[in-house]
Amino acid sequence: MIITNLLTGIAGALTNNLTEILATLAFICATVYIWLQYQYSYWRRQRLPYIEPTLIFGNLKGIINSECDPCTWFQYLYNHEKAKEHPAVGIYIFNKPSLLLRDLELIKTVMIKDFNYFSNRHSASDPHSDSLGSDNLFFAKNPIWKEIRVKLTPVFTSGKMKQMFPLIEGIAQEYDKYLCSQKVDAKTNSTVIEVKEPNALYTTDVIAITAYGLQANSLSDPNGIFRRNGKKIFTFNWLRAMEFKAFFFLPILVKIFRFKVFSTDTTIFLRDTINRTMEERMRTGTTRNDLIDILIKFRREAEEEAKEGKKPFILERDALAAQAAIFFSAGFETSSATMSFTMYEMARNPDVQQRLREEVREAFLSNDGKVTYEMIMGLKYMDNVVKEVLRHYPPLPFLDRVCTPKAGEEGYSLKAFNMDFNVPANMPIYIPQQAIQMDPQHFKDPESFNPDRFLPENKHENNMNAYMPFGIGPHNCIGERFAMLQTKLGLLYFYRNHYVTACDKTPKKLQLDPRAVVIQSLGGIHLNIVRDPLF
Ligand code: HEM
Numbered sequence: 001m002i003i004t005n006l007l008t009g010i011a012g013a014l015t016n017n018l019t020e021i022l023a024t025l026a027f028i029c030a031t032v033y034i035w036l037q038y039q040y041s042y043w044r045r046q047r048l049p050y051i052e053p054t055l056i057f058g059n060l061k062g063i064i065n066s067e068c069d070p071c072t073w074f075q076y077l078y079n080h081e082k083a084k085e086h087p088a089v090g091i092y093i094f095n096k097p098s099l100l101l102r103d104l105e106l107i108k109t110v111m112i113k114d115f116n117y118f119s120n121r122h123s124a125s126d127p128h129s130d131s132l133g134s135d136n137l138f139f140a141k142n143p144i145w146k147e148i149r150v151k152l153t154p155v156f157t158s159g160k161m162k163q164m165f166p167l168i169e170g171i172a173q174e175y176d177k178y179l180c181s182q183k184v185d186a187k188t189n190s191t192v193i194e195v196k197e198p199n200a201l202y203t204t205d206v207i208a209i210t211a212y213g214l215q216a217n218s219l220s221d222p223n224g225i226f227r228r229n230g231k232k233i234f235t236f237n238w239l240r241a242m243e244f245k246a247f248f249f250l251p252i253l254v255k256i257f258r259f260k261v262f263s264t265d266t267t268i269f270l271r272d273t274i275n276r277t278m279e280e281r282m283r284t285g286t287t288r289n290d291l292i293d294i295l296i297k298f299r300r301e302a303e304e305e306a307k308e309g310k311k312p313f314i315l316e317r318d319a320l321a322a323q324a325a326i327f328f329s330a331g332f333e334t335s336s337a338t339m340s341f342t343m344y345e346m347a348r349n350p351d352v353q354q355r356l357r358e359e360v361r362e363a364f365l366s367n368d369g370k371v372t373y374e375m376i377m378g379l380k381y382m383d384n385v386v387k388e389v390l391r392h393y394p395p396l397p398f399l400d401r402v403c404t405p406k407a408g409e410e411g412y413s414l415k416a417f418n419m420d421f422n423v424p425a426n427m428p429i430y431i432p433q434q435a436i437q438m439d440p441q442h443f444k445d446p447e448s449f450n451p452d453r454f455l456p457e458n459k460h461e462n463n464m465n466a467y468m469p470f471g472i473g474p475h476n477c478i479g480e481r482f483a484m485l486q487t488k489l490g491l492l493y494f495y496r497n498h499y500v501t502a503c504d505k506t507p508k509k510l511q512l513d514p515r516a517v518v519i520q521s522l523g524g525i526h527l528n529i530v531r532d533p534l535f
């Protein structure tokens with residue numbers, strides 16, 4: 001009797017509690033739902049054109065759940081019914097109201113003329129757990145960004161490129177040797193390979209020698225420590241994909257989950273490597289006019305400032321190693337991707353490849369087989385081929401900034417663009433440059449692969465103001481010259497003894513990996529490479 005009573009009592013209490021718990025949960029859900037609905041009414045309340053968001057992900061659903069690669073997704077937003085004809089359109093990055101810019105005049109104004117109002121990227125890394133990831137030129141915020149940018153700019157002058165040229169050319173020669181050492185079928189003189197990996201071995205060795213002063217020898221040891229660390233950064237498994245999406249779209253998650261651009265292992269490796277090289281250079285007093293000289297100068301200036309009682313940030317944090325780390329990561333992946341996309345397009349467009357090879361052959365012959373900086377600068381057709389590749393496949397397919405109004409100002413007015421709206425502080429801005437580069441309003445027959453569209457006589461049907469694979473304005477790619485040089489040298493030596501054709505595994509249209517924010521082809525790029533020395 002007592003026991004039964006007790007049991008009934010407990011059961012009663014439980015049901016009561018259960019009802020309470022359920023009621024509380026329902027209340028929380030309803031509140032969150034109403035709060036989200038309110039957040040998602042921002043653009044309607046502002047009376048600005050906007051694209052209808054979905055719950056939770058806002059206008060990023062296809063990217064976040066990896067249904068869609070970033071190029072296709074930004075094209076979808078850029079070409080949306082609600083966006084067409086408007087200079088800018090409201091979107092939601094999760095629940096955060098953001099602006100997608102479409103009009104070229106507006107983009108130029110934001111990125112160049114009124115840069116001071118948009119002087120930071122929205123993307124960010126975690127300063128507490130990932131110092132190399134957050135103190136580097138790409139992710140640093142003002143005023144630190146400005147200071148680093150001024151100091152690093154001298155690394156990339158054309159004078160410095162000329163000085164580094166022999167180092168890069170040495171690696172390009174090794175790349176040619178590596179290719180020539182691959183076994184080919186005796187009947188056809190050809191073999192099928194995945195080209196992205198050898199291209200990455202080449203660019204990894206180029207960055208190691210120019211930015212770290214070291215022979216990484218990835219081409220002779222594909223499992224070398226530089227390549228292993230580089231590969232880890234850009235291998236988009238599920239977790240890595242989430243981390244990158246968080247850096248670019250939801251930096252708040254980066255802090256919560258301690259996402260890292262550079263893992264603890266990679267941080268230790270990159271930091272120790274640059275530290276040892278710098279110590280060695282300072283001890284022996286050797287100079288080579290490369291990044292390391294600049295970093296050492298940077299450090300000495302900071303030490304002077306410290307003596308004057310200032311507190312330069314680079315002595316307290318890993319700022320020097322962070323710059324070398326971003327050159328390493330931004331430097332090898334984007335250029336090897338560009339080389340690989342070029343080879344894919346050459347397999348699809350044999351007539352273009354033939355012209356390219358003819359140019360390479362003439363350049364070698366008219367220079368007695370000697371490769372020089374001036375010769376590379378003279379490869380006009382190759383320049384247009386690489387430009388056309390970067391129009392189709394810019395490794396970073398969108399640009400981002402946040403609004404940074406001056407103290408005391410409310411925001412940035414879009415009145416000049418016929419929009420009655422003040423962009424408030426910290427609002428993210430996205431520029432879908434790949435979608436812009438594929439817009440028939442700016443480029444004639446945009447899906448076709450046509451290097452000649454960059455010839456001056458074709459300017460009237462191809463708008464160069466709409467071309468921005470390296471970004472634009474003061475925050476643009478600092479490594480553009482370097483990137484073009486290493487890409488062209490790599491291609492020159494590739495074509496010295498080989499060309500490519502399509503194989504069974506070469507798709508008619510390249511599929512991009514939906515997990516990769518920095519674009520990659522899905523499943524690599526498999527091509528038939530044919531051994532055929534030019535002379
Ligand atoms: C084909 C190769 C490359 C492409 C397409 C590319 C593209 C880009 C783009 C689109 C940006 C953002 C620009 C903006 O927001 O306006 C950027 C920034 C940057 N890139 Fe590159 N990049 C390439 C190669 C390189 C190389 C080789 C290096 C270094 C050696 C490098 C270092 C950087 C750095 C440090 C930034 C941040 C600059 C700043 O915010 O001040 N990139 N790149």
Ligand SMILES: *[C@@H]1O[C@H](CO)[C@@H](O)[C@H](O)[C@H]1NC(C)=O
Pocket residue numbers: 187188189
């Ligand atoms: C393969 O290469 C050799 C040596 O360069 C050449 O003699 C031969 O004609 C080539 N065969 C084919 C099928 O191209």
Ligand SMILES: *[C@@H]1O[C@H](CO)[C@@H](O)[C@H](O)[C@H]1NC(C)=O
Pocket residue numbers: 275276278279
């Ligand atoms: C290298 O690391 C040591 C130990 O952390 C440090 O004392 C030294 O200042 C570093 N050298 C450079 C050039 O950063």
